Amino acid sequence: MNKPIIKTTDEVLDILPQTINSAFCSLSKWLVNGKESLRLTAEAIKEKVKQIPEEKIVEPEPYVAIPAIQQISYCQNSEELRDLYANLLTSSMNTDKKWQVHPSFVDIIKQLTPDEAKIIKSIPNFKNNFMPAIDVKLMDKNASGRGHQIFITNFATVGLNVIEKKENICSYIDNLVRLNILEIPPTYHLTNESLYKPLEESPVLEKMIPQAYKYIYNIGYNHKIITITNYGLLFKQICCQ
Numbered sequence: 001m002n003k004p005i006i007k008t009t010d011e012v013l014d015i016l017p018q019t020i021n022s023a024f025c026s027l028s029k030w031l032v033n034g035k036e037s038l039r040l041t042a043e044a045i046k047e048k049v050k051q052i053p054e055e056k057i058v059e060p061e062p063y064v065a066i067p068a069i070q071q072i073s074y075c076q077n078s079e080e081l082r083d084l085y086a087n088l089l090t091s092s093m094n095t096d097k098k099w100q101v102h103p104s105f106v107d108i109i110k111q112l113t114p115d116e117a118k119i120i121k122s123i124p125n126f127k128n129n130f131m132p133a134i135d136v137k138l139m140d141k142n143a144s145g146r147g148h149q150i151f152i153t154n155f156a157t158v159g160l161n162v163i164e165k166k167e168n169i170c171s172y173i174d175n176l177v178r179l180n181i182l183e184i185p186p187t188y189h190l191t192n193e194s195l196y197k198p199l200e201e202s203p204v205l206e207k208m209i210p211q212a213y214k215y216i217y218n219i220g221y222n223h224k225i226i227t228i229t230n231y232g233l234l235f236k237q238i239c240c241q
Contacts, residue, residue, distance in 0.1 A: 040076065041069045044086040052094050060092035067106045068092075080117035084109045084239045091238045101238055108179055108235060116172050119159030120181060121240050123228055131158045132195045133173070133184065133224045136209065138217035148220060151213075154184065155205055156226055157198060166204045173226065181232035189223040196223050 049057070068085050075081040088105055091097040112120075123129070136152035154173040160166055176182040190196070199205065200221055209219065228236070 040073045041086075041089065044072055044082055045090050048086055048090040049093065052090070056095045057093055058095055058098060060089060060098070061101075061103075063103050064092045064101055064106065065089060071106065071110060078114045078117075080114040080121075081109060081112065084112070084117055087239045087241065097238060100234060102231075102234065105235055105239055108181070109239065111175070111179060113172070113175075115159075115163040115165055115168065116176060118162045119172055119176065120232070120236060122159040122162055123182075123232075123236070125233065125236055125241075127228065127230065127233060129227060130188075130190060131156060131226045132190055132199055133226045134196060134199050135222040135224065136205070137220045137222060138213060139220055141216065141218055150222075152205070152208060154224070154226075155199060155202075155208075157202060158226065160202075160204060167208060169204065176232075180229055181235060182226050183229050184224055184226055188225050190225060193223070196221065 068089050072082055072085045072089075075085070085106075088101065088109070092101045109117075123131075133154055133156040135150050136155065137148040138151045139148040152170060154170050154177070156169065156173055158173075160169055163169065163172070173182065177184060213219075
């Protein structure tokens with residue numbers, strides 16, 4: 001870079017090469033607790049920026065960098081969320097990725113739990129990846145099969161093996177759909193019905209259905225699919241890699 005090197009804080013200089021330090025120098029004045037925020041940011045991105053050729057390192061756009069740097073200081077207890085912010089910042093400093101960084105990605109990460117971050121990272125990075133999901137429906141045994149009520153919606157095994165709160169998987173999927181990371185197209189399902197068996201027989205799902213219900217109701221399932229959106233794919237490319 002041909003920019004003059006401007007020192008910010010001693011902590012940042014100790015961790016970051018001067019070229020990267022200069023990319024952050026103009027941002028510090030906009031930060032609350034700027035010195036500490038920059039130190040924590042430096043710790044989070046120091047290994048990632050080593051992979052960027054020096055000539056491709058540029059100053060990140062303030063509308064992305066300022067909120068991202070601030071948020072890193074709020075999630076020191078979550079490696080998963082801190083890593084998403086660090087990847088976002090690193091991408092925003094790389095001329096190969098800079099203009100793919102959407103400013104809304106900061107707000108998306110703010111609305112994720114660490115478990116949801118793990119789910120996103122576990123999803124394969126291509127569009128036409130159809131993942132099975134089910135609704136659990138309760139049918140009155142005395143109603144001759146007429147009518148039912150939906151008891152559990154959007155149960156899926158995507159990321160189930162890596163998350164901590166497995167019983168929250170349905171609400172996690174709901175939130176990722178709300179954030180437009182995932183979508184559940186109406187009326188679509190997989191033609192291979194055997195792919196739904198692991199969901200229907202999941203021990204996690206078993207614990208979510210009260211034992212007493214099995215004496216009162218017949219248990220049925222609606223088959224669905226989950227897929228990642230174009231927006232979700234871009235989010236993964238910028239924030240998860």
